[in-house]
Amino acid sequence: MLAKTFGSALVGIHASIITIETHVGQGSKCYLVGLPDSTIKESIQRVESAIKQIGYFFPRRKVVINLAPADIRKEGSGYDLPIALGLLQASEQTKMNGLSDYLIMGELSLTGEIRPIKGALSMAIEAKKQGIKSLILPCENAVEAALIDGLDIYGMANLRDTIRFLHGRKQAPVKAPNILEVSLKYEDDFSQIKGQEKAKRAIEIAVAGGHNLILVGPPGSGKTMMAKRIPSIMPPMNLREIIETTQIHSIVGKLSTENPLITERPFRALHHSISAPALIGGRTNPQPGEISLAHQGVLFLDELPEFQRHVLELLRQPLEERKVPISRAHGTVEFPANFLLISAMNPCPCGYFHHPEKPCTCKPFQIERYLHRISGPLLDRIDMHLEVFPLSYSEMFQSTESESSPPIRERVKKARDIQTQRFNRSFIRTNAEMNSDQVKSICLLDTNSEALLQTAIEKLQLSARAHDRILKMARTIADLANSSTIQAKHVAEAITYRNLDRENWSG
Structure with missing residues (x-):
């Protein structure tokens, strides 16, 4: 089965939308293609441990994960979360409705906790330009992304909660604080x-x-x-x-x-x-x-x-x-x-x-x-x-x-x-x-x-x-x-x- 999710790559201070296609079929090897760096290649080990900790398994069949477009170099560990979700969807272990409606980024620990990433605000700006209206991000990054009007930002703490949310559990989007009313105080005067x-x-x-x-x-x-x-x-x-x-x-x-x-x-x-x-x-x-x-x-x-x-x-x-x-x-x-x-x-x-x-x-x-x-x-x-x-x-x-x-x-x-x-x-x-x-x-x-x-x-x-x-x-x-x-x-x-x-x- 084929599953599709969306992530994002940083180029300077700007971001580009990355389509993460996951296919599970006949065979026994796992292939990660689309110009990933060594950090992304290591994500397979983190993803395998994280999904096992919450009761799922890594499929022992041929797995192809494609990061498109292939001419943009992808760096960092933020692709762990979309890869894990795409893998579970493609292997038919669970069905998550509207998975391709979200831009998803987050690093996974071996226990399934979601760790913060870099460049969440740039990703939110690009998502809005490309018509993506909802983002799933680590809790620590949700507030900065919420600065961009017209987007629903959902902060997630771990992989299990993310799956439950995509199964239909209600959760309110994160709201940005009223930063223009913050009173600044300086010790040096x-x-x-x-x-x-x-x-x-x-x-x-x-x-x-x-x-x-x-x-x-x-x-x-x-x-x-x-x-x-x-x-x-x-x-x-x-x-x-x-x-x-x-x-x-x-x-x-x-x-x-x-x-x-x-x-x-x-x-x-x-x-x-x-x-x-x-x-x-x-x-x-x-x-x-x-x-x-x-x-x-x-x-x-x-x-x-x-x-x-x-x-x-x-x-x-x-x-x-x-x-x-x-x-x-x-x-x-x-x-x-x-x-x-x-x-x-x-x-x-x-x-x-x-x-x-x-x-x-x-x-x-x-x-x-x-x-x-x-x-x-x-x-x-x-x-x-x-x-x-x-x-x-x-x-x-x-x-x-x-x-x-x-x-x-x-x-x-x-x-x-x-x-x-x-x-x-x-x-x-x-x-x-x-x-x-x-x-x-x-x-x-x-x-x-x-x-x-x-x-x-x-x-x-x-x-x-x-x-x-x-x-x-x-x-x-x-x-x-x-x-x-x-x-x-x-x-x-x-x-x-x-x-x-x-x-x-x-x-």
Whole structure:
């Protein structure tokens, strides 16, 4: 007899529907075909043990299991459950009505328990596109899949319960929680930062407009402390952003039973020993890297010059295109990588160049060599450069309360709302994403502002890319001030965030 079930294969962050055909006939061998990897081939052993534990048997006849289409490589243990159900149906040990109406995925233990899989949200998105309206998934994956409207998601704990459900036992589909009403609370708050008003202002602008930022300062000046508090002032995620971010984390298995959905913006702090594949993604069947896990959130690189130069250079294309392509022999996949880059570094090897009190012990050539670990093209793609200085004793122990994160987040949200309305007919969301044509049409300057910008460009010897980035920052500063036009004071402030180019650092 022939039985048919549906599963799903992951290709990048997207899924494809896989038809699992099981035929039991004359003979004595079991064949698993359709380009399965070794993990799927091992599923026969898990399936045999699981069905025996609930009172069924593995047929001692010829069994052919075909995973179609055969030109897509299938990976992972998630095919255990549909293979087991198809095998029981094809061997006529039980009759399950409507088996082919469901997309079914789940890993089986030897006792028949159903274990979680990766990429359930991507599978649900593809199932809806293909007209499949019901899914049977492990309980741990049901909530994330339920984010997609118009689908009935049934979470199953074990093989026995799945069979009973397919025999007609009633079970309510899983409902997704109202994630847009979740109240986010952050332990790290900007009120814990004393002084550093210039740096906090720069961070507010960076978050409001999506501008990448580098903080340069000696040890103990608070660079890392401020960076860790950036998520607390970022605007809440909307449903589209939650789905995109959860989809990426689901593929790499970063979701847990306690946190089945990503509702907080990611903050990925990387060590300088990170490899290129870990940063951008890799493997035979490409998986997202850290820059994709930071999608819709923050990627923090501390001690920037300590990273391998060839690894840092890989950031150049994602910073421009907001995505990262990975090519393999069987094709190319693209992962989203729309993140806010926050980086920090010392101004020299000893860390005390430009320090107001402690002398620098580095030789000029050592400082120059240290700074040249970051290439000019990469530095040019970082919108904002800011020097941070340590606090004095009086500033450190001042009694005045610092502004907390909620009012800053509210200002950022209002600025983002202005940008959402501005770009409602395009695919971009923030000022930092504007292309050259949009900069020319949106970031218009009066005569005084234009003259001020021209003088700064000539004096600082900035590139055309830096010119556009200053205009984008000025537009964001104007949005924070709720100004419809860019004024000279907005341009002047934006220029101060580009005065740390290499010529000025070493000077």
